[in-house]
Amino acid sequence: MIAGLRRNPFAVIALIAVSAALLWLMAHQAAAKPGGIFWLGVLILWALIWIGNDALSGLATTSSVAVRLRNLAVPAIFGITLLLLWQLIAKGFGIPLVLLPAPSDIWARLITSLPTLKADFIQTFLRAVLPGWIIGSLAGFLVAILCDAWGFLKRGLLPLGNLFAALPIVGVAPIMVMWFGFDWQSKVAVVVIMTFFPMLVNAVTGLQAAGALERDLMRSYGASYLDTLLKLRLPAAMPFVFNALKINSTLALIGAIVAEFFGTPIVGMGFRISTEVGRLGLDMVWAEIAVAAIAGSAFYGVIALVERAVTFWHPSYRAQKGS
């Protein structure tokens, strides 16, 4: 059956669309505490979507647009199905809100609490995460250049940097809260410390990444240290720098949110999560997590886009053209 489907994209798409639509309709009926036949139907529809998705993922195409569409559609269908099942199970089995709110509850909460969510987002993301990420990464980068210029510093600092990069640095949060107060300043400090070491270690590695041949070439031109740095070694280091920036984007969000567990003014994503958990307002917690997820992915996505523009020459991008 799957082999047959593989040759007929329209049948596959129709199968998925109809099954998903039926599942969507059933999700609206779920609150009525339905019986066994209902759940059997859900299982069958789920299986049908899975079969359709499996066929879709194995669809033989040569056009690159179709490949790209397929690579987007398959995970999207998987995610949507999961959301629908979540909705069905949460509503159908009447799972209490304090355990697992249904996606519809979370959505309703998200819509009605937009002002609160916005204030939290500004406090945590714009005031703490972004400045901390910029300062920490920049500092790490500058120290890496210093290390690179002065070998003694590199040999002294790099082992320590490697050590620190693996330490549970979030633990400094209570100290920073004590030093810099409850507001965003202490969160920035935590984020700076957390993002400094990954950037240091990666940038130092990156600055050594330029090949010996290319370096000899620069030497044969009689290029100065600065010329070599700007024209060869910094460009060669960019993939490593962006790798650190991506790692740091996640670390920064974690650092800011966890630091808020140790004390905040009454606003912020981490604060909201911990207080709403205390009041068993799980729908609000999930709404906050959804915002954090969207912000985190968007942050990461923007960095990835800039990376693509800056390091287009890197083999990892050239290789992607074919697949």
Added chain:
Amino acid sequence: MAAASVIEARELSLTFETADGPVYALSKVNLTVHDGDFVSFIGPSGCGKTTLLRVIADLEQASEGHISVNGMKPDEARRKRAYGYVFQAPALYPWRTIERNVALPLEIMGFSAAERAERISRNLDLVNLTGFEKKFPWQLSGGMQQRVSIARALAVDPKLLLMDEPFGALDEIVRDKLNQQLLELWGRTKKTVVFVTHSIPEAVFLSTHIVVMSPRPGRIIDVIETKFPKDRTLDIRETPEFLKVAHRVREGLRQGHSYDD
């Protein structure tokens, strides 16, 4: 010809669909290999020698035409473990010692421990590597590694041996020695060997049949039969008959090779 045919290819074609358009790797290939033959494929780089060998081994599927191995479809033959394959590179597993590398196919095919030990020592002895059982691949030279991979292919004692430039990366002296050992082995065990090479002397020295191929699209332009005695030594390379055959191979290669591209 009394011997049964081991490989039978009729109008075999293979096209690779790539992002930059189709690559015609094989075009209308006709080939018969009889039991006990030693057949060499020779031809310029990229003419489809490896591809043809891979089709025989069911590592690649033909787009058109018909092929049988031992009278079966290639995938049946592979399932019956009808052949041993020696790749262009040793492809040893770096985490296994030499003896355990040779043991790999034996483990997979479910031989008993005693049988395994016996076959390992016999085949390592055959390729002159006794004493290296406990070494790891990186502790051996490139030529020794390639000999291990030959021992590994021989360990399951296949009737049909498919070898893709097994001595390509070796120096002339080692190559001569291994050529002679391979010839002895073939004479003794009456195996059928299909052998890919770039070297004209090697092809002429080893083979009963030399298949000359040409590129774009890959096809067979000549099949040359040699009639040297089975117990020949390297000295025959100086004889006029040898040079005559070598000349014919060279001419065939030259014709197939278009210099205008």
Added chain:
Amino acid sequence: MTLAATRSRPSLAGAFAHGSTLPVTIIVLIVIVIWYLAAIPMNRVLSEPLIAAAGGGLGNTLSISWSLPRPVLPAPHQVLIELWNTVFIVAPWRPKSLLYHCWVTLSSTLLGFILGTILGVGLAIAIVHVKALSRSLMPWIIASQTIPILAIAPMVIVVLGSIGLTGLLPKSLISMYLCFFPVTIGMVKGLASPDPMQLDLMRTYNASTTQVLWKLRWPASLPFLFASLKVAIAIALVGAIVGELPTGAQAGIGARLLNGSYYGQTQQIWAALVAAAVMSSGLVWLIGFIERRVALAMGGRP
């Protein structure tokens, strides 16, 4: 790197030029000096009246700034004393002992790490073998790395608490959740790392999927496994510590941090931090040690 430094110890000048022991020592010394100096101005708010009462002077300033009971920044020796007192003076099974708290955190770290590794490896094996799964699940696994998962730690603890799960398991689940990501990603790469020729070789033997997995994919993936395990165990420890925060936990490194910040016990916070650092580097070192042993057994070049 340290190995090279200890093996060739020709001269001080040589160490200065090549080894890293001396530079590291010097940098650490500089940090300690700065630390001591910084403690003076940072503790000024608390120390000023005391210094004035004692009659001022450099000696008083130093001795008082470096020995306050609840300093803003404790001097290094104060942290060491706190460590000494809580590690060696108190019996390790008493809640006053730092070792006790380390053990609480370590046990949930290890449990979560083991669960997360099993889950991560299992998922990677499934993803490598089922194409539909890799196409549909992999993008989500990668995307979920951009989400601050630690943020849901409190929720997990409370939700599990409300259905009666308390103690070790909820914290371990957070560690597990954090560490299965790096393991899955690393193992998907590792299990797919054998080169085509090695896979073709297995095909010529007509090897079964399980045989290819155990004889080729699994051993080939071990370097990737250990690289991800080092990341995973460090992050599992972070997960366990953060998991101890929301319940106002009674025990564990996280509880020490939280208690310390409630009551202004700075030495306690710093001591807990040092303990966490030692545990983290110890665990990472342990994985590295096992990795070297395994690599040696598998014919890795020494």
